[in-house]
Amino acid sequence: MSKHLSPEEILALREKYLLPGTSTYYEKPLHIVKGEMQFVFDHTGKRYLDAFGAVVTISAGHCHPDILKRTMAQSEQLQHITSLYLTEPVVRAAEKLATIAKDANPKMQKCFFTNSGTEANELMGILAKAYTKSHEFVALYHSFHGRTLFSMGLTGQSTWRHSMPYSYGAKLVPSAYCYQCPLKLEYPTCGVACADQVEDAVKYSTAGKIAAYIAEPIQGNGGVIDPPKEYFPKVYDIVKKYGGLYVSDEVQTGFGRTGGKWFGIEQWGVKPDIITMAKGLGNGAPAGGVVTTSEVAEPMRQLSHFSTYGGNPVTTTQVLATIETIEARGYKENAATVGGYLKEKLVQLKVKHPLVGDVRGKGLMLGVEFVKSRESREPAAKETARVMEACKERGVLVGKGAQAGNVIRIKPPLCVTKDDADTVIDALDGAIREAAK
Numbered sequence: 172m173s174k175h176l177s178p179e180e181i182l183a184l185r186e187k188y189l190l191p192g193t194s195t196y197y198e199k200p201l202h203i204v205k206g207e208m209q210f211v212f213d214h215t216g217k218r219y220l221d222a223f224g225a226v227v228t229i230s231a232g233h234c235h236p237d238i239l240k241r242t243m244a245q246s247e248q249l250q251h252i253t254s255l256y257l258t259e260p261v262v263r264a265a266e267k268l269a270t271i272a273k274d275a276n277p278k279m280q281k282c283f284f285t286n287s288g289t290e291a292n293e294l295m296g297i298l299a300k301a302y303t304k305s306h307e308f309v310a311l312y313h314s315f316h317g318r319t320l321f322s323m324g325l326t327g328q329s330t331w332r333h334s335m336p337y338s339y340g341a342k343l344v345p346s347a348y349c350y351q352c353p354l355k356l357e358y359p360t361c362g363v364a365c366a367d368q369v370e371d372a373v374k375y376s377t378a379g380k381i382a383a384y385i386a387e388p389i390q391g392n393g394g395v396i397d398p399p400k401e402y403f404p405k406v407y408d409i410v411k412k413y414g415g416l417y418v419s420d421e422v423q424t425g426f427g428r429t430g431g432k433w434f435g436i437e438q439w440g441v442k443p444d445i446i447t448m449a450k451g452l453g454n455g456a457p458a459g460g461v462v463t464t465s466e467v468a469e470p471m472r473q474l475s476h477f478s479t480y481g482g483n484p485v486t487t488t489q490v491l492a493t494i495e496t497i498e499a500r501g502y503k504e505n506a507a508t509v510g511g512y513l514k515e516k517l518v519q520l521k522v523k524h525p526l527v528g529d530v531r532g533k534g535l536m537l538g539v540e541f542v543k544s545r546e547s548r549e550p551a552a553k554e555t556a557r558v559m560e561a562c563k564e565r566g567v568l569v570g571k572g573a574q575a576g577n578v579i580r581i582k583p584p585l586c587v588t589k590d591d592a593d594t595v596i597d598a599l600d601g602a603i604r605e606a607a608k
């Protein structure tokens with residue numbers, strides 16, 4: 172007999188004791204009891220390839236031994252004391268983070284650790300207001316930036332904006348979603364007209380200057396929306412013209428996920444003023460953070476800021492160990508190699524299956540959009556849910572995204588191999604065939 176609770180028992184306890192609204196994947200939710208690099212195991216011992224990386228949090232690998240041994244040693248030494256006292260792990264992690272962030276912008280220097288990505292985006296709002304003395308922000312349709320009232324205001328999906336209006340000052344503009352172009356244009360003849368919407372938003376719906384523009388380099392939750400190469404450079408110039416800071420939300424795209432680079436925005440060659448992060452930063456530890464330039468950070472000297480748990484010794488030990496492991500094991504390069512291979516194979520699936528409308532993304536941040544027909548491009552949400560279920564039956568966990576719920580998200584731990592990529596493709600191939608019936 173299993174020593175674990177059954178999924179039904181856990182569901183009953185969740186219903187009794189957890190807030191309603193905490194949803195689960197799958198008709199019969201999985202009870203996961205163990206993680207080992209790119210794999211997880213359910214309560215019966217069945218192994219799954221985790222091709223969603225626990226919602227993109229597992230960068231190096233589940234319970235990666237190189238990381239775990241350092242975190243466990245720190246846990247035995249000192250778990251918590253707060254930043255009112257001096258500790259070494261937080262400055263070591265900040266030093267490393269500032270160093271790798273210089274690849275995105277050589278002026279990056281100052282860090283603050285939070286407990287989540289939402290909190291990192293809240294702090295970003297405080298920093299941008301303090302530095303620019305402006306209070307309005309531009310963000311994108313399809314974006315996801317968190318679940319507090321400010322970050323909900325920046326988020327461009329009605330599903331996640333349920334508690335509006337409480338925050339003020341966020342203007343949302345169409346994102347560079349070429350497959351379902353909000354302006355009904357075609358790339359490249361469109362001249363990336365969606366970027367001009369940022370300028371229109373500043374001119375016509377703000378006081379004419381902004382604190383910041385925030386975007387995920389590739390929109391994750393919104394459905395792996397991967398803008399063309401001209402989009403962010405064009406937006407950057409507009410943001411600077413109106414005195415704003417450029418913020419890259421790298422909660423999903425950071426730490427090698429997009430292949431070959433530490434941060435997703437490096438793929439577009441734009442130099443952000445602020446990077447916000449979480450998920451892959453901690454490889455499963457509740458870590459978030461902000462990195463910025465000394466100039467942008469300076470006004471904070473006049474304002475007190477504090478987080479009880481942000482920057483604690485255990486989490487920052489795991490942060491440093493995660494970055495060093497990704498570096499030492501060549502995982503961001505692996506993301507480029509295996510991700511490139513996987514994308515090629517996904518494109519072959521598109522040729523085979525009319526249900527597949529689009530394949531997009533970079534490195535190991537890939538998405539497959541399902542449509543009822545290639546002509547109408549109407550979202551095929553039910554079929555997407557069936558693909559997910561059928562992948563699970565084949566031992567592969569994938570994620571789902573987009574407001575319409577019609578994009579499969581493939582974002583495994585960065586330690587995956589080409590054999591794992593083949594496993595994902597075989598599972599998807601069979602699952603799509605089944606879903607199309």
Ligand SMILES: Cc1ncc(COP(=O)(O)O)c(C=O)c1O
Pocket residue numbers: 286287288289290292315316317318387391392420421422423449450459
């Ligand atoms: C791009 C992005 N930003 C912010 C967040 C919020 O992060 P957290 O869930 O750690 O608060 C998420 C979470 O999914 C995200 O995907």
